[in-house]
Amino acid sequence: MTTTTELTQNASNADKERPFFSVTDLHAYYGESYIVQGISLELPKGEILALLGRNGAGKTSALRTFxxxxxxxxxxxxxxxxxxxxxxxxxxxxxxxxxxxxxxxRRIIQGLTVEENLTLAQVAPGHGWAIEQVYERFPRLAERRNQEGVTLSGGEQQMLAIGRALVRDVKLLLLDEPYEGLAPVIVQEIEKILKEIKLLGITTIIVEQNAVAALRLADKAVIMDTGEIAFTGSAQEVLDNEELRHEYLAI
Structure with missing residues (x-):
């Protein structure tokens, strides 16, 4: 007969063997629409995954399900x-x-300043970065700390949205189209920040239409097609495989 102690030990061993982040046979629906169709993936601690695919492939739905x-x-x-x-x-x-x-x-809260948006994110237990740490890495936010968040430029709002996540106790950061609508110079600035986040060991999943930019940053890549996973491998494999990029990413 299996004892309670043995059951506890078995559960503990299973947790040790399980990857830092994993998804197994995930199925999700919008009403009757079957949008995430049995996907599985895993990601070690501290790595970046680029979750790619054409519009309507199910990428954002997967993030929202996670x-x-x-x-x-x-x-x-x-x-x-x-x-x-x-x-x-x-x-x-x-x-x-x-x-x-x-x-x-980005969901910046209307009527609140930059600093108030960051402070509000710290209300829940489990604090991450101090606000001053965010300002050190996002100097533009420091300059605009007393400005209403929704009046910032698109790039500055993206910085605020990322900073707001980092003041929480973040183990896994999910970024949905972080470069959307941003000028190339701002994209480069966001990329620099994400590289620094990676060096700090924060595990990240990026959904991004600018696939090449996401792949340059990522360790692994998953390509979705009509709700299913069509490819799993390294980011470099996708960058090196023109046929794969053309078929699933149109690049």
């Missing part, structure tokens, strides 16, 4: 982060467990 938002609805599968079962959590619980989503629309 983050446990209400839509899409998870119907089947498991999501684990650092031994914690995100698939059993709601979005606020997943955030407290260390998953931070920076959505494409």
């Amino acid at each position: 983050a446990r938002t209400e839509d899409p609805q998870l119907k089947q599968g498991e999501i684990w982060l650092d031994g914690q079962p995100l698939h059993k959590m709601r979005s606020h619980e997943a955030a407290m467990a260390g998953l931070q989503l920076v959505p494409e629309d």
Whole structure:
């Protein structure tokens, strides 16, 4: 007969063997629309994954499912982060467990200054960076700390959205189209910041239409096609495979 102690030890061993972040046989729906169709992936701690695909491939839906938002609805599968079962959590619980989503629309809170947006993000338990640390890495935000967040430029709003995630206790950072609508010079500035985040050991998943920019930054790549995974491998493999890029990314 298996004892309680043995069950606890077995569970502990399973957690040790499980990757830092993993998704297994994930199925999710928007109403009746079957949008995430049985995807599985894993990511070691401190690495960056580029989640790529054409428009409508299911990339953003996958990110939102990882983050446990209400839509899409998870119907089947498991999501684990650092031994914690995100698939059993709601979005606020997943955030407290260390998953931070920076959505494409950035969701800067109207009526609050830059500093107030950052301060509000620190209300929940589990603080990450101090606000002054954010200002050190985002000098533009320091210069505009008393400016209303929604009046910032697009690039500055993206910096604020990333900074807001970093003041939480972030273990996994999800970035949805971080370069969308930004001038090339601002994209380079955001890339520099993301490289620094990587050096700090923060695990990151990037969904980005600018696939080459995302691949230059990433360790691994996953390409989605109509809700399923069409390719999993290194970022360099995708950069080196013109046929693969043309078929699934149109580049």
